[in-house]
Amino acid sequence: MNRHVDNDLSDLKDLLLSMGGCVERAIDEVHEGMINKSEKHFDRVREQEKAINKLHSKVDKKCLRILARQAPVATDLRLVLSVVKINTDLERMGDQCMNILHNARDYMAAGGSEVPKEFHEMKRQVRVMVKTALDAFVRQDLALCRDVLDNDDVVDDFRNQIVDSLKLKMKSNPDEMDIYLHLIMIAKNMERMADHATNIAEGVIFVITGDDIRHGRSMTEPS
């Protein structure tokens, strides 16, 4: 077997980790910007998103080159295919940060003042999920993948609590409806980031075990 592929796969992992770092920073910066009403932080989100997009194209190009030149098989092939998908998930997380940024700015423009404290904990959970999913990828660690999948339910619960509480506030303060609507959109965007982290964990499980658990069945089952 041609083990030049090892160097290529190692480069690919490094690129994906750089991208993950950008996503983590974008999550931090958009949250800081929202809390502190700070354009400086929002500018940094935009910078991170540009970097994410650049890496997105680069990772796809690298995967294509590895498949064309090395024709990897078995675990190596599953790794490259999973990177293609993880790459998409990370890029979408960048988009979600930009969506949050737009909603946060509209929230401020509509007169929103203090972001409800539940958002801090939800952001923390999402951030942990992204970091854990990337750690699971680097270490090829099934236990970490399971942690991510478990945390997804926690984030869903957070989202439901936040949305329910915001709906009640909307009803008692219809004049501030726009403010609460933007917060609901932010909570939904955060929950979608958690979904992408879950996709990454499922991708890592596929690399390690060859099992496709996305729809509750194995890829080794009869098709």
Add this chain to the structure above:
Amino acid sequence: MNRHVDNDLSDLKDLLLSMGGCVERAIDEVHEGMINKSEKHFDRVREQEKAINKLHSKVDKKCLRILARQAPVATDLRLVLSVVKINTDLERMGDQCMNILHNARDYMAAGGSEVPKEFHEMKRQVRVMVKTALDAFVRQDLALCRDVLDNDDVVDDFRNQIVDSLKLKMKSNPDEMDIYLHLIMIAKNMERMADHATNIAEGVIFVITGDDIRHGRSMTEPS
């Protein structure tokens, strides 16, 4: 070159088209269910979504097998990689139909009666985008890809108009807030389906030209 790959790629295209057909039917059925308040139509959405998920796993497995056994290159390789991504987009569209179903049921439970007529035209546009994206894929037709990209702006405008109009209604009828909130979520889910159709068109452009237009730059540019 091993042209066994031609048969495999042809099978792969057929699988993806079957999946696209399921997505189109799911869009029709969820809309009918919403308009007619009919559980019968919602049951059919659930059936289509199950079929979509089954095909999703099958297509991924087939792509993996083609890459492992045939080691395709150039256009064939780009085609397989694009199918991996289009497969994800179609599966997510199935998820969106299920999200619309849940919101439509909550909308009815909250006392919602007639669905605003703008939804019919928005659904029609989204349906056209999905069909055109799949036609573009089958015929490998750049002009059809461009049609999809142009239509995405039309759907975005629809979503904005619908959301603005619903917000006004919410303000004048705060008691019916839940009803309008569910409709806003449905409009947002429909717009996300249009985004997935756009992703498919971008993927087809990549197969035909080798150009990655997703972030406004070419994959042949220096990295």
